[in-house]
Amino acid sequence: MSQERLIEIETDILSKNDSYAHANRAVLAGKGVFAVNLVSSPGSGKTTLLCKTIEALGDMPLGVIEGDQQTENDADRIRATGAPAVQVNTGKGCHLDGHMVGHAMEHLDLPDGAMLFIENVGNLVCPAAFDLGEDGKVAILSVTEGEDKPLKYPDMFTAACLAILNKIDLAPHCDVDLDLYEANLRRVNPGIEIIRLSARTGEGMADWLAWLRAHLADKVVPEAAQ
Amino acid sequence: MSQERLIEIETDILSKNDSYAHANRAVLAGKGVFAVNLVSSPGSGKTTLLCKTIEALGDMPLGVIEGDQQTENDADRIRATGAPAVQVNTGKGCHLDGHMVGHAMEHLDLPDGAMLFIENVGNLVCPAAFDLGEDGKVAILSVTEGEDKPLKYPDMFTAACLAILNKIDLAPHCDVDLDLYEANLRRVNPGIEIIRLSARTGEGMADWLAWLRAHLADKVVPEAAQ
Numbered sequence: 001m002s003q004e005r006l007i008e009i010e011t012d013i014l015s016k017n018d019s020y021a022h023a024n025r026a027v028l029a030g031k032g033v034f035a036v037n038l039v040s041s042p043g044s045g046k047t048t049l050l051c052k053t054i055e056a057l058g059d060m061p062l063g064v065i066e067g068d069q070q071t072e073n074d075a076d077r078i079r080a081t082g083a084p085a086v087q088v089n090t091g092k093g094c095h096l097d098g099h100m101v102g103h104a105m106e107h108l109d110l111p112d113g114a115m116l117f118i119e120n121v122g123n124l125v126c127p128a129a130f131d132l133g134e135d136g137k138v139a140i141l142s143v144t145e146g147e148d149k150p151l152k153y154p155d156m157f158t159a160a161c162l163a164i165l166n167k168i169d170l171a172p173h174c175d176v177d178l179d180l181y182e183a184n185l186r187r188v189n190p191g192i193e194i195i196r197l198s199a200r201t202g203e204g205m206a207d208w209l210a211w212l213r214a215h216l217a218d219k220v221v222p223e224a225a226q
Numbered sequence: 227m228s229q230e231r232l233i234e235i236e237t238d239i240l241s242k243n244d245s246y247a248h249a250n251r252a253v254l255a256g257k258g259v260f261a262v263n264l265v266s267s268p269g270s271g272k273t274t275l276l277c278k279t280i281e282a283l284g285d286m287p288l289g290v291i292e293g294d295q296q297t298e299n300d301a302d303r304i305r306a307t308g309a310p311a312v313q314v315n316t317g318k319g320c321h322l323d324g325h326m327v328g329h330a331m332e333h334l335d336l337p338d339g340a341m342l343f344i345e346n347v348g349n350l351v352c353p354a355a356f357d358l359g360e361d362g363k364v365a366i367l368s369v370t371e372g373e374d375k376p377l378k379y380p381d382m383f384t385a386a387c388l389a390i391l392n393k394i395d396l397a398p399h400c401d402v403d404l405d406l407y408e409a410n411l412r413r414v415n416p417g418i419e420i421i422r423l424s425a426r427t428g429e430g431m432a433d434w435l436a437w438l439r440a441h442l443a444d445k446v447v448p449e450a451a452q
Contacts, residue, residue, distance in 0.1 A: 009235060041267045041268040041269055041348065042267045042350045042371055042375055042378070042379060043267055043368065043370060043371025043372050043375055068378045069351060069378060069379055069380065069381065070377065070378055070379075070380050071374070071377050071378050073374055073377065073378065074378075092355070092381065093351075094320065094349070094351035094352050121351065122267065122350065122378075122379075123320070123349055123350070123351055123352075124268050124348065124349070125295060125319075125320035125347065125349055125352070126320050126349075126351070126352070129318070142269065142370060144269060144368060144370045144393065144396065145268055145269025146269050148297070148299055149268055149269055151296065151297050151299065152268070152294045152295060152296055152297050152299065152300075152348075153268060153295055153296075153348075154295065154296050155295065155318065167370065167400075169399075170370065170396060170399055170400065173395075173396055173399050174393075174396065
């Protein structure tokens, strides 16, 4: 297959995805739902962070879409917090797409003014290219991964509006330079916001919750805005 | 685009890849080169493990092919050990393929009976489907990633012949159950070999070096076998 034909196919797939993402975005805007797309390497701690976040948000209305190649494990962990969750298994697939998320949203029945957390498949490459209709991508990095990751996987950190440097409780045990991590993030995306956090100890959680609440507040339900 | 058409395209891409991989395998067999394809999430410690491995192997002839979306960083780290390395930047691509590796091999000029290390793009999904002509895939897991990863990304651990549980020096700091990690690996691949290792402290390195040497010894240069 020629390079031109491959590019044509890729453009076709991404353009179909964008139309699904556009439809999702319209649904979310109509309800004043603030949606974040959580992206990262496998094992950065997305699900643990999400469970702690849901507990801390108390009775705020929210829903979760979980993406994984296989298993219902993550949705089960979320449901154990009391929050509604829909698991999407991508099988051979390496990312969630707009079509999958649109279907999952139909099963969540989110109230107006809710938050929607979409936990993508753990993959620092492919999910960067797929808009799901979210308000923003939040990239989660475990500090154990090393400071060079933003430079080696620049697409993801260019696409993200916020980076969470997670597992900072492990930093003293793994020769990591958090300032260099931040400098490398800003090299690929000068406007990126950064929060240092440990879902385990709770450090940084207040900043993350404030970030979420501020963005939800900016997202007004059209009717309520009258 | 229909699902049938997408499957047709995928089959076409994988079959082209397999023909390149087949050619690579023939070249490597002709030289008695033992080739491993190192696969993992980003930040599992592949490059550090590789640097320590090269130092420990002393003057054994070897070469390295480094795959990353961007930067020459990893090849630079390998070259600092004195070993020859070729960097492949995949750009938007999420894995190395047989074609890229074939070209990179042309630039390495490996002697007979050498070892070839191919460090794939950090990604637990896509590299599982692409044969590069290697003798085996070695999956590296940082213990910080969590015991559920083999179940959530089963394709990679089914494709691998050896799993290295890396960064075990961090295990006491992150509530990880190494026996459960091993049990989950064997649930998806009952025949997988497993080595617990810390590239940082050197624990487990002897087992890994013995594994490499034993497999190299099994790979006899055709002429020398006369």
